[in-house]
Amino acid sequence: xxxxxQSPSNKVTEKGKDVELRCDPISGHTAxxxxxxxxxxxxxxxxxxxxxxxxxxxxxxxxxFSAERTGGSVSTLTIQRTQQEDxxxxxxxxxxxxxxxxxxxxxTRLTVV
Amino acid sequence: AQKITxxxxxxxxxEKEAVTLDCTYDTSDQSxxxxxxxxxxxxxxxxxxxxxxxxxxxxxxGRYSLNFQKARKSANLVISASQLGDSAMYFCAxxxxxxxxxxxxxxTRLTVKP
Numbered sequence: 001x002x003x004x005x006q007s008p009s010n011k012v013t014e015k016g017k018d019v020e021l022r023c024d025p026i027s028g029h030t031a032x033x034x035x036x037x038x039x040x041x042x043x044x045x046x047x048x049x050x051x052x053x054x055x056x057x058x059x060x061x062x063x064x065f066s067a068e069r070t071g072g073s074v075s076t077l078t079i080q081r082t083q084q085e086d087x088x089x090x091x092x093x094x095x096x097x098x099x100x101x102x103x104x105x106x107x108t109r110l111t112v113v
Numbered sequence: 114a115q116k117i118t119x120x121x122x123x124x125x126x127x128e129k130e131a132v133t134l135d136c137t138y139d140t141s142d143q144s145x146x147x148x149x150x151x152x153x154x155x156x157x158x159x160x161x162x163x164x165x166x167x168x169x170x171x172x173x174x175g176r177y178s179l180n181f182q183k184a185r186k187s188a189n190l191v192i193s194a195s196q197l198g199d200s201a202m203y204f205c206a207x208x209x210x211x212x213x214x215x216x217x218x219x220x221t222r223l224t225v226k227p
Contacts, residue, residue: 033214033215035217041219041220042204042217042218042219042220043158043204043206043217045214045215045216045217048214056214059214089156091158093158100163101148101160101163102158102160102215103160104150104157104158104159106156106157107156107157
């Protein structure tokens with residue numbers, strides 16, 4: 001696609017429920033990244049994909065967080081048993097090879113009530 | 114480990130004047146890249162400018178320039194002729210050539226006054 005697409009743009013969920021966030025990167029971009037941005041804060045790295053593999057999962061905050069990427073394209077970030085502290089904007093970015101400037105999506109604003 | 118420090122939580126500048134946003138970094142990597150992003154109130158992250166650690170000249174992109182001082186590990190963003198539309202959060206970021214992710218500073222909120 002022309003840009004990085006994320007869905008949903010907004011998600012309100014009850015505490016304890018599972019959520020899935022989707023990222024569709026720019027066609028041909030092999031590298032994909034997930035970041036989390038809490039209100040008024042900087043970006044916190046979560047996970048990186050090169051193709052379908054995730055060599056660096058060090059940023060996932062707990063084992064309730066997982067991510068996968070299929071076909072070297074779409075990625076889903078899953079948060080199980082959501083907690084209120086999971087409320088944030090989740091940003092996805094992609095790049096062609098991984099070193100140049102990233103292109104970010106518009107993010108998914110997650111609110112856990 | 115990499116660390117990016119932006120010491121100015123907020124900055125004000127008069128329209129048409131130049132402003133410098135500070136960024137210092139710490140890394141053990143020999144080769145790395147430095148980036149600046151703009152985040153308007155709408156939330157999207159907009160890539161502005163890139164500087165490679167081995168680039169001898171400071172990067173420039175239109176009204177944006179990066180004042181790169183390698184020995185001091187600083188990569189300040191200079192915005193010339195500020196416009197009202199420049200009001201936004203600005204993030205400095207860094208990535209080592211052998212690392213898989215880009216790390217961001219806490220950001221500086223720039224407000225351009227008419």
